[in-house]
Amino acid sequence: MKKFEVKDLINIGIYTALHFLCIFLVAMLGFIPQAFIFAGIIEGFLGAIPIMIFLTKVKKFGMITIMGLLLGLITLLMGRPWPCVVIGLAAGLITDLIWMKADFSKIKFGPVCCGTMMLWTAGMGLPLFFGYRDSYLANLEEGYGKEYVEVIRSLTPDWMFIGMIIIAVVGGFLGGLFAKRILRKHFAKANLVE
Amino acid sequence: MRKLDPRTKLLLLVVINVVMMTGKITGIFVPVRIVFALIPFFLMMRETWFRGSFIYFFLYLYVFLFERFTLQDIHPVLLIILLFTTGLLSRFLAGVMMAYYLMKTTTVSEFVTSMERMHIPKVIVIPFAVMFRFFPTLKEEWQDVKNAMKMRGIGLAGRNPLDVLEYVMVPILMSVSKIADELSAASMTKCLSVDGKRTHIAKVGFSFLDIIMFLCAAAGLFAHIFLGGVIGT
Structure with missing residues (x-):
């Protein structure tokens, strides 16, 4: 595994911030129960764009895993149960493996990576399901x-x-397709990505 | 005035969010919630941000009373509309205020110092620190993009949402990738890329107030876990 430079770490931090902000703004909508199905789609769509740009900067295995871990940690900071960190880490790892298979450069794998990266949002919805469910609802009912x-x-x-x-x-995935178009139209032209 | 240690602030942020977002809102948790809602208020008063802290105080008071007295068994549609304003605020507001306080009062060097004291590896500390400092920058960038659009007479209303997304995201992403380059150049001067132990001039450490805050957080967590506030029991 190649060693990380500080530039890589800074890139991770910046794109994680942008990605998280996109998701968080939409996730507020999810509080209306009927809207939360749409919220998932929009979250993915918006969040995919920073991920796509981030992917073009990733040249080493492990960077996306760290991003997943960071996202998991933020979810923990927002008071979700602890498995969300593991979920975030797993989402990062899966994405990392796919992107490694794509030699860190084949952009046609990009949308798939954007899709799998969104797995971390599962940690956000955790209180509503499994063992957490009944007591959470009972307590809402009160x-x-x-x-x-x-x-x-x-x-x-x-x-x-x-x-x-x-x-x-x-x-x-849909957001990834859109982001790929943007990437080709704007960023490749300006030589900001290879 | 001694500053609060970044570790205390992080702990408080976690506990406030746990208690506010996933905790009960009735019974013995009423005083617990009040205490944790008051902590950001108290901390902001300590920084003499009077305007912000009073707006927070009265907003929270309104939301709190509303939740207490009007949200019982009313029509579901009306309830959902009300929930969007009050329920959402009563859950998010204290945590958001605490996060705002954390970001405003913690410098990067303090944050990095206290994290290194806890022996957290560099690959996590640096992205985290960058991220924390980056949220305000993003807000500025968004303002700039908005101004630039206004100047050229490009309105956002009544357009194809995909176009809107493109018009907003592309300039932000462009400047973001430039900022990344500039930041890594700046980090060279701070010797972040050098291996080995670094020294710090930022003073962090626990004071009396830290201990009080720790006790508060511990009591809150205790109540949350053992007195039936926690989910899953």
């Missing part, structure tokens, strides 16, 4: 009344967790 909880409960059966991940990944 505060907000039965009707609201019923709406959420009906919208989020356990398989919805998988559905949510798929939605985000598809969003990421």
Whole structure:
């Protein structure tokens, strides 16, 4: 494994910030239960653009993994249960392996990478599912009344967790396609990427 | 005035978010929530940001009272609209304020020093520090892009959303990749790329206030985990 230079680390930090901001702004929308399906798509779409530019700067194995770890850590800072760090790390690692297979340069793998990178957002939705679910909803019910909880409960059966991940990944993939077009149209011309 | 240690601020941020976002909002957690909502207010007052802290205080008071007294068993559609304003704010506001305080009052050198004291590897500390300092820069860039668009008479309303995305994202990404180059040039002067132990002139360390804040955070976490506030029990 080649050693990281400071430039690489700075690139990781900057693009993680941009990516996270894109996602966070949209994720606020997800608080309206009916909107959160669309939120997944838009999140992926917006978030993919910084990822795509970031990919063109990655020339070493491990950079995307660190990005995933950072995203997991931010999710933890936002008060989600701890497995979100592992999810973030895994998302980064998967993306890293795919991008390595693409020799860190074949741009046609880009959209796939954008898609898999979005897996980390699964950590954001964690409180609504699995063992966390019942007590989370029961506690919402105490505060907000039965009707609201019923709406959420009906919208989020356990398989919805998988559905949510798929939605985000598809969003990421579509965003990746769009970002690829932007990359070709603007950045290749200005020689900012190879 | 002694500054709060960055590690304390990070811990507080985590605990505030845990308690506010995933905790209960009834019973014994009412006072817990009040205490944790007051911590960012107190810290901001300490920095003499009176205007910001009072806006935060009254906004939170309004949201808190609203959540307490009007959100019980009303019509779901109305409830969802109200939730978007009050529920969202009561969950996010304290954490956002704490994050804002953390970013405003922590310099990069303090952050890096305290992280190195905890023996966290460089590959995590540097991206994290860059990220924290980068959010305000992004806001500035966004302002600049908006101004430039206004100057050329390009409005965002009533356009194809994909075009809007392109018009906004491309200039931001262009300047972001330039900023990355400039930052790495600047980091050369700070010897970040040199191996071996670095020395620091930033003073970090725990003071009396840190200990109080630690106790607060520990008490909050204790209440959260053992008195039934935590999810999954």
